[in-house]
Amino acid sequence: EAQVTQNPRYLITVTGKKLTVTCSQNMNHEYMSWYRQDPGLGLRQIYYSMNVEVTDKGDVPEGYKVSRKEKRNFPLILESPSPNQTSLYFCASSLDTPRSPLHFGNGTRLTVT
């Protein structure tokens, strides 16, 4: 089944403790991206990647890192999480054409205390 898989679904951590949220897709998509969703602010793009070893900042990249060493994986790294990064995170992927729909994962709810 074609899908985007995020792990974990829920994560509670403390300020400053490094964490990684994984994202994997099995559709051979070139494009992958990360979003955060906060009440009243909608979906905002954090980082995106056009292909292996190619990443770029979205609208809200501060405090986040990403890597794209393999085509199927696009982990989101929080080196030193802070409470303002408490949010619902979504990973998405697609083919690199304007016609191609985005496929989203089921989300990761992160709480930083």
Added chain:
Amino acid sequence: DAKTTQPNSMESNEEEPVHLPCNHSTISGTDYIHWYRQLPSQGPEYVIHGLTSNVNNRMASLAIAEDRKSSTLILHRATLRDAAVYYCILRGMNTGNQFYFGTGTSLTVIP
């Protein structure tokens, strides 16, 4: 900036048609109009997309204005399962791969 504008919320009675509008006055000739919906506690899912002509699929219809500065997602008979947040975004050569989702339109379906 390839942004879209949608009403914050709309209501519809069950089994009636719903017309969800989206304004995209800065659209360029190569931008596709995509619609997604997000059900409670789920990630957004693709609904439909189009470039210039109206489009139909099993989920909905997309009506695109002649000047392409606006579009309307049409749900022909709203069901309770259609209650969701609906987003329209632009995707094309000029938008690159930064997509503006905004807050979308929250659709309430009244039984």
